[in-house]
Amino acid sequence: MIDFSKVTTPMPTPETAHFFQGTAIGELRLQRCDLCHEVYFPPRPFCPACGSKAVSVFAACGQGRLLSYVINHRPHPAFEGPYAIAIVVLEEGVKMMSNIINSAQTPEALRLDMPLQVVFRTISDDIVLPYFEPVGGDS
Amino acid sequence: MKSAAVAIVGAAETTELGKIPGMSQIQLHADAALNALQDAGLTLSDIDGVATAGESPTAVAHYLGIAPNWVDGTAVGGCSFMLHVRHATAAIEAGLCHTVLITHGESGRSNVGRAGRAAAPASLSGQFEAPYGGMGPTTSFTLPVLRFLKDTGTSIEQLASVVVSQRQWAMKNPRATLQTPITIDEVLSDRVIAYPFTKSMCCLVTDGGGALILTTAERAVDFPQKPVYLLGSGESTETPMISQMRDVTSSRAFRMSGARAFESAGITHSDVDHLMIYDAFAHLPLYGLEDLGFCARGQAGAMIASGETSPGGSLPLNTNGGGLSYMHSGMYGMYALQESVRQVRGSAAAQIKDVNISVCHGVGGMFAASGTIVMSGSRFR
Numbered sequence: 067m068i069d070f071s072k073v074t075t076p077m078p079t080p081e082t083a084h085f086f087q088g089t090a091i092g093e094l095r096l097q098r099c100d101l102c103h104e105v106y107f108p109p110r111p112f113c114p115a116c117g118s119k120a121v122s123v124f125a126a127c128g129q130g131r132l133l134s135y136v137i138n139h140r141p142h143p144a145f146e147g148p149y150a151i152a153i154v155v156l157e158e159g160v161k162m163m164s165n166i167i168n169s170a171q172t173p174e175a176l177r178l179d180m181p182l183q184v185v186f187r188t189i190s191d192d193i194v195l196p197y198f199e200p201v202g203g204d205s
Numbered sequence: 206m207k208s209a210a211v212a213i214v215g216a217a218e219t220t221e222l223g224k225i226p227g228m229s230q231i232q233l234h235a236d237a238a239l240n241a242l243q244d245a246g247l248t249l250s251d252i253d254g255v256a257t258a259g260e261s262p263t264a265v266a267h268y269l270g271i272a273p274n275w276v277d278g279t280a281v282g283g284c285s286f287m288l289h290v291r292h293a294t295a296a297i298e299a300g301l302c303h304t305v306l307i308t309h310g311e312s313g314r315s316n317v318g319r320a321g322r323a324a325a326p327a328s329l330s331g332q333f334e335a336p337y338g339g340m341g342p343t344t345s346f347t348l349p350v351l352r353f354l355k356d357t358g359t360s361i362e363q364l365a366s367v368v369v370s371q372r373q374w375a376m377k378n379p380r381a382t383l384q385t386p387i388t389i390d391e392v393l394s395d396r397v398i399a400y401p402f403t404k405s406m407c408c409l410v411t412d413g414g415g416a417l418i419l420t421t422a423e424r425a426v427d428f429p430q431k432p433v434y435l436l437g438s439g440e441s442t443e444t445p446m447i448s449q450m451r452d453v454t455s456s457r458a459f460r461m462s463g464a465r466a467f468e469s470a471g472i473t474h475s476d477v478d479h480l481m482i483y484d485a486f487a488h489l490p491l492y493g494l495e496d497l498g499f500c501a502r503g504q505a506g507a508m509i510a511s512g513e514t515s516p517g518g519s520l521p522l523n524t525n526g527g528g529l530s531y532m533h534s535g536m537y538g539m540y541a542l543q544e545s546v547r548q549v550r551g552s553a554a555a556q557i558k559d560v561n562i563s564v565c566h567g568v569g570g571m572f573a574a575s576g577t578i579v580m581s582g583s584r585f586r
Binding site for chain 1: 335355397399400401
């Protein structure tokens with residue numbers, strides 16, 4: 067349902083490069099403050115909770131749950147038919163936008179709070195993006 | 206006793222609203238500005254401060270031939286004009302300028318002389334949201350609502366009742382774009398735009414503009430129109446990315462802006478005679494009622510469905526018909542402010558009896574920013 071070659075391509079910055087270096091090798095990288103231990107996303111070289119510049123990059127476990135979504139019915143060049151745009155909450159507590167792949171794009175299949183796991187898809191020569199799928203395959 | 210230092214002495218919208226293909230965006234600003242000057246009995250040379258969003262204040266001042274002592278180009282989306290009112294009030298009170306013109310104009314439907322708004326691919330939303338197929342407000346503003354409905358126990362029918370209630374107001378307003386009655390079933394069976402939102406639950410896309418003129422409360426009594434005093438205000442921001450709201454069922458920016466506005470005005474909820482809550486989509490009045498504290502969490506749906514905010518109800522809400530039925534050019538905040546001014550003056554199409562306090566609450570971006578203005582017909586309280 068997604069034509070990955072037509073997905074809008076992100077342009078990494080110096081502050082976000084580690085995230086896309088991670089997805090390229092199958093890691094979903096987050097950051098954690100070394101002082102207050104806040105886990106945060108999207109990437110930046112300081113802690114948004116306490117301002118500390120002592121922060122570390124680590125790989126998330128890749129598990130999450132479906133917080134909310136819409137099913138877009140307007141045509142988009144990269145998507146075939148109505149498709150869901152979702153907010154996923156990772157087990158580490160941060161939220162990210164994504165699509166739910168390997169699943170029907172219907173309210174019946176997409177249940178709030180359903181467990182999800184990360185999967186990676188290549189969209190260009192340089193960029194691999196994280197997507198999410200239902201745990202245990204198609205629901 | 207609290208005393209307002211600044212008042213709105215001029216207010217007007219563009220001569221036409223809706224489809225205005227014969228006017229560029231900057232001319233919509235000017236058309237509204239000239240109408241507001243006429244309303245106030247002023248000329249361009251009386252203006253020494255300019256604030257706007259969508260266009261730069263430099264461009265608007267130059268186009269109108271104004272040499273300003275003060276400008277504000279705060280651009281945080283549709284509530285920018287609430288922030289302009291707040292900033293202009295502080296500037297006039299501080300003596301930085303005396304008479305401020307705030308303009309809005311947007312060729313939202315006809316796209317005449319309007320800049321694009323796509324997220325830059327190196328911005329955080331360009332990197333972490335745009336790849337997932339968002340189509341702008343219809344898919345991002347709407348994204349939190351399923352979680353809101355589940356966590357607050359609000360039904361989809363209650364969400365649809367927002368559209369029904371506001372249409373009842375629009376039916377009283379000859380300038381409203383949509384004036385035919387609508388039922389909950391019709392709202393829910395309309396064309397799906399982004400599930401669970403149907404077309405009727407999304408705002409209009411129209412052309413138009415509006416302008417306000419503010420000056421000191423001392424001078425305000427000498428103007429032709431009844432002064433609308435600025436009693437209090439608030440503003441805040443949260444995040445430019447819908448996926449990064451701290452709690453997707455409640456807006457931190459709404460809570461902060463609203464609380465500050467009520468506190469600075471010295472009012473409580475029972476003082477409010479009239480309320481505007483920026484409604485780009487049907488769920489915004491639900492968030493607004495709860496985050497501003499007009500009802501407990503999870504009660505806004507029932508409140509609107511019961512008719513409490515409809516014509517004849519105890520808390521008249523979005524009495525021009527709102528962005529859902531009146532008009533929505535893209536940055537609707539100016540039209541909410543205009544309706545609050547009209548209600549306090551006593552000149553609205555669907556006039557509420559004896560409006561002394563009107564609260565006007567705006568959103569900018571997709572729950573990204575907020576501004577709240579408390580207006581009153583009385584200078585002192």
